[in-house]
Amino acid sequence: MIDSMRSLAALSEAAAGFDEMVSSTQRKYYMLGGKGGVGKTSCAASLAVKFANHGHPTIVVSTDPAHSLSDSFAQDLSGGTLVPVEGLDSPLFALEINPEISREEFRTASQKSGGSGVKDFMDSMGLGMLADQLGELKLGELLDTPPPGMDEAIAISKAFAFQVMQFVESPEYSMFTRIVFDTAPTGHTLRLLSLPDFLDASIGKMMKLKKKLASATSAIKSVFGKEETRQDASDKLEQLRERMAKVRDLFHNSNTTEFVIVTIPTVMAVSESTRLLASLKKEHVPVQRLVVNQVLPPSASECKFCEMKRKDQMRGLNMIQNDPELSRLRLIQAPLVDVEIRGVPALKFMGDMVWR
Secondary structure (H helix, E strand, C coil): CHHHHHHHHHHHHCCCCHHHHHHCCCCCEEEEECCCCCCHHHHHHHHHHHHHHCCCCEEEEECCCCCHHHHHHCCCCCCCCCEECCCCCCCEEEEECCHHHHHHHHHHHHHHCCCCHHHHHHHHCCCHHHHHHHHHCCCHHHHCCCCCCHHHHHHHHHHHHHHHHHHHHCHHHCCCCEEEEECCCHHHHHHHHHHHHHHHHHHHHHHHHHHHHHCCCHHHHHHHCCHHHHHHHHHHHHHHHHHHHHHHHHHHCCCCEEEEEEECCCHHHHHHHHHHHHHHHHCCCCEEEEEEEEECCCCCCCCHHHHHHHHHHHHHHHHHHHCCCHHHCEEEEEECCCCCCCCHHHHHHHHHHHCC
């Protein structure tokens, strides 16, 4: 029990290093993620509020289908466009994007067209002509049967990856110096982070296939039409590859991007955080901080329930301290509070406790 108390004391002394976060002239993108229900949204929203209050025009974006960002700010943010957050003097905008909607659109279109999900995806990217050409060459099996997980990849790519590139490339977003992402639960997030490599490999195969087809007999060549049309399709594929390469580089760039893991002090949550960190390292995504949320403060009363709950939390805290990878991160304690974190004043209160 003494060792557990020491672990909690060490955790309490850790600060988020917000001075470094707010003063950095390079690091602009913060992604917060972890197991469902650990408080990712509250942490992300409170960080965005604190950035805004410290002079950074900020955007906070949620890809979580639960729409909890609207609940956190106590205003409707679900319209799919940037909404100014009410109750702040500094520029803070929020956006909820829902991968489930895009995935459902993908499935509906796929069913209407007899299952040609990949062709629908290529249509949405302006590459329908290439899909038609391949289809006419009796290569329907490449187009009509999406590989496992393709609908997830398409939904996330539409809802998130290309939105990311808008933030990076569009002049209208250049004024924002901090962009905070409240990511979906762990599985969705890992698919997102591996998406650029997945699409890059897929596009590479398409381009190789197209080159082989273009160099075949004149009868096959005639299917592609004019040389300009063939080149146009290749250019679009190459442009898509370049955009996805930029997304991948953004995810991997420790100067501009940081992934913050959020957990709670339970055995299950910490175990998932361990797996998440291992996956992030495998994807070369920079991670520096671990937020341990909802930590019970010491109790002066003789509450048996509180005592048992605190002992359970000590087991989770000890797991973090004894984990060779998690313990290397900057550990941040976010205490359990007796008020609901909802609305800008509550988020400011939380941000002042967590992001120190």
